[in-house]
Amino acid sequence: MSHILIVEDDRDIAELVRHYVVRAGHTADVLASGADVLPRIRQKRPDLLVLDLMLPGLHGLEVCQAIRRDEATAELPIIIVTARAAEADRVAGLDLGADDYVIKPFSPKELVARVAALLRRTARARAEAAGPATFGGIAIDRERHVVTADGHEVTLTAKEFLLLEYFVLHPGRVLSRDRLLSEVWGYQYTGGTRTVDVHVRRLREKIPRLVDLLVTVKQFGYKLADRGPDDEDA
Numbered sequence: 339m340s341h342i343l344i345v346e347d348d349r350d351i352a353e354l355v356r357h358y359v360v361r362a363g364h365t366a367d368v369l370a371s372g373a374d375v376l377p378r379i380r381q382k383r384p385d386l387l388v389l390d391l392m393l394p395g396l397h398g399l400e401v402c403q404a405i406r407r408d409e410a411t412a413e414l415p416i417i418i419v420t421a422r423a424a425e426a427d428r429v430a431g432l433d434l435g436a437d438d439y440v441i442k443p444f445s446p447k448e449l450v451a452r453v454a455a456l457l458r459r460t461a462r463a464r465a466e467a468a469g470p471a472t473f474g475g476i477a478i479d480r481e482r483h484v485v486t487a488d489g490h491e492v493t494l495t496a497k498e499f500l501l502l503e504y505f506v507l508h509p510g511r512v513l514s515r516d517r518l519l520s521e522v523w524g525y526q527y528t529g530g531t532r533t534v535d536v537h538v539r540r541l542r543e544k545i546p547r548l549v550d551l552l553v554t555v556k557q558f559g560y561k562l563a564d565r566g567p568d569d570e571d572a
Contacts, residue, residue, distance in 0.1 A: 340457050342366045343384035345375055345401070346419070347393055351442075355388060355419070358446040359453065372396030376404055379411055386457055388449070391420040391431070399434055406435035412493045413483070415456045419444065425532070432536040437497045438523075439533075455523075460496040473506045473562070474551055487545045494544065497522065501537050502545075505552065510564035512555050534559075 342359050346352035347370045359366045367384070369375060373395030379387070387405070391398035398418065405411045418431045421442040428439045438452055471478040477486045483499065485492045494502065500522050505513070515531035523533075538560060542548045551563045 340364045340385035341382075342386050342388060342453065343369065343375075343379065344388045345369045345372065345393065345398070346388070346390045347371070348390075351390075354446055355449065358450050359388075362450045362454065364453075370394070372398060372401045375401045376408075376411075379405070379414065383411070383414070386415045386417065386453060386460075388417050388419055388453070389436075391418060391422055391427075399430060402431065402434045402436055406495065409493055413460075413496055413499075415460050415496050417449070417452060417456065419449065429532060429536060432533050433540070435495050435540075437495060456496070459500055459522075471503065471506045473509060474547055476502075476506065476545060476547065478503055478506055485545075487547060492544050494541075498537055498541055498544070501534075502541055505560070505562040509562045512559060512561045514559040516559075518559065 342364050344352055344355050344359070344366055346355065346368065349370070352368045352370070356366045356368055367378075367382075369378060370393075372393035375387075375389075375396070389398050389401060393401070398420070402416055402418070405414055405416065412435075416436045417438040417440060418436045419440045419442065420427070420431075423441045431439050437456055440449055440452065471480065475488045478499075479485070480503065485494055485499065485502065501518065504518065504522050515534045518534050519531060538552065538554075542552065553561050553563070555561055
């Protein structure tokens, strides 16, 4: 059983989401103000956050950004649910660290399915018993869910971690955006393949080595080098 925090100022929508989340076997709390989110998750950390954007007190994007900046909450899975359907809004949400973006009006059953998929992916990564995967000075400890680059720990969101892990486990292969969506996100992402580009850009920003090692294959996807410079034979 997972605990879901729903942040939504429309009472009817909040109760609808809570009803379906609880019916799916989770527990849930509801907040109506963005200003209440950070104090609540520090006091009682949820397993996943369902976050509206147009909130009183503090805008949802500001909430998302603050969560990602705090090491204690940086890995919290976040699904944004909003009526703002413009591509620029979706990209802004993903750019600030959201793991998924759902447009109102939405199907409650689909939202619950997305919640389950994100929880499943996050839990699988954290519970992975295999030893660290390494590539060119980058080490991924899948059991502890820790990434280091050149000996320094790098804070990644749950989706960034899974995407980096997938690249490192498939070096030298050209991976299409559709395949990455299928294998990492686990469902057909309705917002389009742009989300892959956003997450790749964030990985390159957080791990500068990837700027040269993770190559864009025009109009198709991405390819991680066959091996990193530190992996070459002496």
